[in-house]
Amino acid sequence: xxxxxxxxxxxxxxxxxxxxxxxxxxxxxxxxxxxxxxxxxxxxxxxxxxxxxxxxxxxxxxxxxxxxxxxxxxxxxxxxxxxxxxxxxxxxxxxxxxxxxxxxxxxxxxxxxxxxxxxxxxxxxxxxxxxxxxxxxxxxxxxxxxxxxxxxxxxxxxxxxxxxxxxxxxxxxxxxxxxxxxxxxxxxxxxxxxxxxxxxxxxxxxxxxxxxxxxxxxxxxxxxxxxxxxxxxxxxxxxxxxxxxxxxxxxxxxxxxxxxxxxxxxxxxxxxxxxxxxxxxxxxxxxxxxxxxxxxxxxxxxxxxxxxxxxxxxxxxxxxxxxxxxxxxxxxxxxxxxxxxxxxxxxxxxxxxxxxxxxxxxxxxxxxxxxxxxxxxxxxxxxxxxxxxxxxxxxxxxxxxxxxxxxxxxxxxxxxxxxxxxxxxxxxxxxxxxxxxxxxxxxxxxxxxxxxxxxxxxxxxxxxxxxxxxxxxxxxxxxxxxxxxxxxxxx
Amino acid sequence: xxxxxxxxxxxxxxxxxxxxxxxxxxxxxxxxxxxxxxxxxxxxxxxxxxxxxxxxxxxxxxxxxxxxxxxxxxxxxxxxxxxxxxxxxxxxxxxxxxxxxxxxxxxxxxxxxxxxxxxxxxxxxxxxxxxxxxxxxxxxxxxxxxxxxxxxxxxxxxxxxxxxxxxxxxxxxxxxxxxxxxxxxxxxxxxxxxxxxxxxxxxxxxxxxxxxxxxxxxxxxxxxxxxxxxxxxxxxxxxxxxxxxxxxxxxxxxxxxxxxxxxxxxxxxxxxxxxxxxxxxxxxxxxxxxxxxxxxxxxxxxxxxxxxxxxxxxxxxxxxxxxxxxxxxxxxxxxxxxxxxxxxxxxxxxxxxxxxxxxxxxxxxxxxxxxxxxxxxxxxxxxxxxxxxxxxxxxxxxxxxxxxxxxxxxxxxxxxxxxxxxxxxxxxxxxxxxxxxxxxxxxxxxxxxxxxxxxxxxxxxxxxxxxxxxxxxxxxxxxxxxxxxxxxxxx
Numbered sequence: 001x002x003x004x005x006x007x008x009x010x011x012x013x014x015x016x017x018x019x020x021x022x023x024x025x026x027x028x029x030x031x032x033x034x035x036x037x038x039x040x041x042x043x044x045x046x047x048x049x050x051x052x053x054x055x056x057x058x059x060x061x062x063x064x065x066x067x068x069x070x071x072x073x074x075x076x077x078x079x080x081x082x083x084x085x086x087x088x089x090x091x092x093x094x095x096x097x098x099x100x101x102x103x104x105x106x107x108x109x110x111x112x113x114x115x116x117x118x119x120x121x122x123x124x125x126x127x128x129x130x131x132x133x134x135x136x137x138x139x140x141x142x143x144x145x146x147x148x149x150x151x152x153x154x155x156x157x158x159x160x161x162x163x164x165x166x167x168x169x170x171x172x173x174x175x176x177x178x179x180x181x182x183x184x185x186x187x188x189x190x191x192x193x194x195x196x197x198x199x200x201x202x203x204x205x206x207x208x209x210x211x212x213x214x215x216x217x218x219x220x221x222x223x224x225x226x227x228x229x230x231x232x233x234x235x236x237x238x239x240x241x242x243x244x245x246x247x248x249x250x251x252x253x254x255x256x257x258x259x260x261x262x263x264x265x266x267x268x269x270x271x272x273x274x275x276x277x278x279x280x281x282x283x284x285x286x287x288x289x290x291x292x293x294x295x296x297x298x299x300x301x302x303x304x305x306x307x308x309x310x311x312x313x314x315x316x317x318x319x320x321x322x323x324x325x326x327x328x329x330x331x332x333x334x335x336x337x338x339x340x341x342x343x344x345x346x347x348x349x350x351x352x353x354x355x356x357x358x359x360x361x362x363x364x365x366x367x368x369x370x371x372x373x374x375x376x377x378x379x380x381x382x383x384x385x386x387x388x389x390x391x392x393x394x395x396x397x398x399x400x401x402x403x404x405x406x407x408x409x410x411x412x413x414x415x416x417x418x419x420x421x422x423x424x425x426x427x428x429x430x431x432x433x434x435x436x437x438x439x440x441x442x443x444x445x446x447x448x449x450x451x452x453x454x455x456x457x458x459x460x461x462x463x464x465x466x467x468x469x470x471x472x473x474x475x476x477x478x479x480x481x482x483x484x485x486x487x488x489x490x491x
Numbered sequence: 492x493x494x495x496x497x498x499x500x501x502x503x504x505x506x507x508x509x510x511x512x513x514x515x516x517x518x519x520x521x522x523x524x525x526x527x528x529x530x531x532x533x534x535x536x537x538x539x540x541x542x543x544x545x546x547x548x549x550x551x552x553x554x555x556x557x558x559x560x561x562x563x564x565x566x567x568x569x570x571x572x573x574x575x576x577x578x579x580x581x582x583x584x585x586x587x588x589x590x591x592x593x594x595x596x597x598x599x600x601x602x603x604x605x606x607x608x609x610x611x612x613x614x615x616x617x618x619x620x621x622x623x624x625x626x627x628x629x630x631x632x633x634x635x636x637x638x639x640x641x642x643x644x645x646x647x648x649x650x651x652x653x654x655x656x657x658x659x660x661x662x663x664x665x666x667x668x669x670x671x672x673x674x675x676x677x678x679x680x681x682x683x684x685x686x687x688x689x690x691x692x693x694x695x696x697x698x699x700x701x702x703x704x705x706x707x708x709x710x711x712x713x714x715x716x717x718x719x720x721x722x723x724x725x726x727x728x729x730x731x732x733x734x735x736x737x738x739x740x741x742x743x744x745x746x747x748x749x750x751x752x753x754x755x756x757x758x759x760x761x762x763x764x765x766x767x768x769x770x771x772x773x774x775x776x777x778x779x780x781x782x783x784x785x786x787x788x789x790x791x792x793x794x795x796x797x798x799x800x801x802x803x804x805x806x807x808x809x810x811x812x813x814x815x816x817x818x819x820x821x822x823x824x825x826x827x828x829x830x831x832x833x834x835x836x837x838x839x840x841x842x843x844x845x846x847x848x849x850x851x852x853x854x855x856x857x858x859x860x861x862x863x864x865x866x867x868x869x870x871x872x873x874x875x876x877x878x879x880x881x882x883x884x885x886x887x888x889x890x891x892x893x894x895x896x897x898x899x900x901x902x903x904x905x906x907x908x909x910x911x912x913x914x915x916x917x918x919x920x921x922x923x924x925x926x927x928x929x930x931x932x933x934x935x936x937x938x939x940x941x942x943x944x945x946x947x948x949x950x951x952x953x954x955x956x957x958x959x960x961x962x963x964x965x966x967x968x969x970x971x972x973x974x975x976x977x978x979x980x981x982x
Binding site: 021022024025026028029099100101102103104105106107111112115145148149152153156157183184187188191193195202203204206207210214215216217218219222233236237240241242265297298299317340341342343351352355358359361362363364365366367368369370371 | 512513515516517519520590591592593594595596597598602603606636639640643644647648674675678679682684686693694695697698701705706707708709710713724727728731732733756788789790831832833834842843846849850852853854855856857858859860861862
């Protein structure tokens with residue numbers, strides 16, 4: 001038997017019509033998967049019984065269908081061959097294509113750019129060998145996967161087998177024990193006081209933004225202010241919801257509240273640890289922001305992606321603790337646990353929660369129960385607290401190594417922005433340097449470092465670099481800075 | 492010590508300001524959770540050290556904050572008491588409230604009704620004790636949870652710990668082995684031939700509809716045809732995306748293609764097993780539909796929620812097998828596996844896939860990796876195939892029991908619609924009967940049975956009942972029909 005044709009066929013106890021169908025499918029899959037390459041000769045139909053275990057007619061029927069699909073061609077007297085065009089015509093890759101059947105929104109270059117902000121260049125795949133200073137990455141090697149596995153299994157065992165399964169309003173808002181554990185976690189780490197009823201479990205922070213965009217934005221009417229620079233993927237759900245997006249500058253005290261248009265109805269901020277600048281919003285600016293929101297009937301979305309990681313002093317309260325009536329607090333388990341879990345949450349004012357739950361229902365009903373159970377248990381057994389403490393120490397050491405290196409070698413042209421929290425540090429350049437060229441040059445030495453310009457929607461107000469600490473060891477930080485030092489004089 | 496105040500306090504090594512914050516938080520949580528009931532007296536501040544382990548001033552500060560929240564009140568000389576209004580004012584339940592800060596779309600009664608189609612009455616919770624003929628339910632007791640647990644753990648063990656974790660374009664489309672296993676599964680069960688590159692993994696069918704609505708609909712422009720009657724929750728994402736929704740009638744051959752407006756650009760159908768009528772679309776009607784789509788530049792969304800469960804004869808091919816260029820095939824693991832996994836998929840034409848992936852990214856990046864790995868393994872080890880075969884037998888026996896019961900006792904006024912697939916059977920009434928009254932009456936006998944009218948968007952063209960078989964045993968079917976027989980003469 002030709003080993004090339006050891007296709008897994010499941011032809012037992014099937015009629016010949018269905019056998020032809022299965023054979024056709026298996027061959028087509030093999031062709032499209034490139035397991036059968038162009039030019040390969042298919043077995044003669046008279047050998048079908050031996051090779052495929054089907055009758056000659058069955059094989060002929062399958063070949064006929066492949067022929068009509070253009071996946072094979074026949075040469076008189078020579079047999080049936082895999083066609084050369086088979087693979088090429090079946091695949092379309094890359095950026096969304098213009099097609100009148102598609103909503104043009106998704107075809108705009110801005111959308112692709114916002115979602116791909118983290119990529120070095122279009123279509124570049126992450127290279128694990130590199131020294132990776134990109135922000136918003138985390139080092140999943142640090143996650144106690146064995147513990148998570150153990151508690152997950154325990155939870156799956158406890159899972160009640162219910163006769164009927166359907167969406168319950170409470171379940172749609174999120175698994176109750178997860179909401180309970182979350183409310184305790186953020187009360188301790190972020191001083192956010194709420195009950196499980198105030199929490200909606202979401203598929204990460206990105207879905208939280210999408211739910212908020214769809215419920216808070218009336219298309220072509222609602223003015224949404226975002227920080228500039230900011231986290232690019234957050235912009236997309238708001239644009240998709242038809243928001244009038246207004247970029248607002250950020251200074252050392254945080255969002256410039258005095259620059260908010262009077263008709264702003266939604267204000268998106270990262271008050272604990274600005275993305276990407278790393279600064280914290282001052283108490284005075286927080287007061288002004290809340291006052292603006294209350295006076296103008298606006299709401300505030302507080303993105304608190306890494307607020308657990310505070311290095312010095314007692315934690316500053318989340319903005320939500322200051323103004324429960326107008327603040328939607330967005331948290332995520334991607335940074336403090338594991339991004340692949342796709343879990344996050346919104347703490348919402350009671351007047352908005354039923355609407356948020358409706359939107360979540362329409363989008364995907366609820367988040368997967370087994371994962372929610374695992375995370376709830378991971379938290380209630382104290383593993384998250386321990387893990388956060390461990391990460392905080394690790395990130396602090398990385399930050400100290402970075403700051404020491406910047407101070408020792410680069411103080412002439414780079415000033416780190418003071419940062420009390422989190423997983424990245426931004427540094428502003430004093431001297432005019434072509435940072436785009438610099439980062440491209442570093443990429444050639446396998447160092448991934450972003451210029452701040454990448455995070456601006458409007459014209460960049462400051463030039464600088466952002467050093468993500470999530471996936472670089474202290475040794476890699478020193479190596480990366482050495483590479484930066486070597487690249488610098490060449491500019 | 493008053494056991495009522497055995498609050499878990501984490502005050503060690505904290506300053507007094509933070510202790511006050513923690514005490515405040517714990518007391519607030521206890522009040523909102525109803526662990527501290529209205530009228531309860533709080534310990535005097537002079538006892539704070541003994542009761543809470545904090546100073547008098549610290550306790551006073553915490554009480555002060557509770558007072559300003561309105562959660563406690565003081566009576567001169569008597570002390571501090573939990574306020575009566577505390578619980579009431581902090582919770583808002585039920586339907587979305589009108590608030591000018593919210594997008595009015597979600598506040599419309601139609602949206603709530605579509606999402607809640609499965610509930611007996613607003614705010615009614617599922618009652619596990621009832622005989623439950625509601626469609627789209629499944630009997631999760633049948634799911635081999637032990638097998639799923641085993642393969643999930645194996646997968647979690649194999650999970651590679653990667654230094655940096657971010658969204659990769661391929662990962663965003665779905666875990667590759669899951670897409671591979673899915674392509675094999677639907678090739679065998681549904682004759683849908685595709686490669687993993689044609690598949691986008693979604694958070695269930697509901698998110699598939701949402702992604703398709705957001706990518707195929709240009710707001711206030713795109714005409715979307717839906718079957719009437721149909722699956723109510725599917726309408727919501729299309730309405731939310733700004734589609735012009737056109738209900739189109741269904742006859743015994745399926746969707747009335749001749750009634751599609753010429754400017755229809757998206758057509759949503761359940762050709763294998765109509766929801767809720769249960770009929771299959773005829774080959775002739777399928778041909779007409781595909782011809783319409785190709786001629787008008789329209790696309791077809793094929794909702795194949797239970798196409799694996801075919802009872803007799805060889806499976807009819809999915810519509811997608813007939814027209815890969817214009818059909819988006821939507822499948823789900825909710826029916827053949829377990830709804831709480833929230834996993835489904837879209838098989839899309841190559842011209843649309845990059846846009847679908849963009850939308851998925853903007854919505855939640857990708858589905859949770861651990862679950863996708865578990866389901867992929869469950870499939871590749873053959874468990875899904877076995878499970879589907881088992882369910883098919885069970886559902887067939889239930890269907891036969893139902894049809895026998897209807898034939899024996901109700902043939903005078905109920906005609907079942909022939910149905911070759913799936914998990915429910917609809918039956919049309921010959922005689923004028925007030926079905927709304929009938930189903931309400933049955934509810935009093937703990938039998939949940941829906942009238943077809945609930946599934947119409949426009950005026951119901953047919954009157955009848957829908958018997959879901961997902962969560963009723965054969966015995967329960969007989970009991971349910973007996974209750975139906977008792978309720979009937981009373982009308």
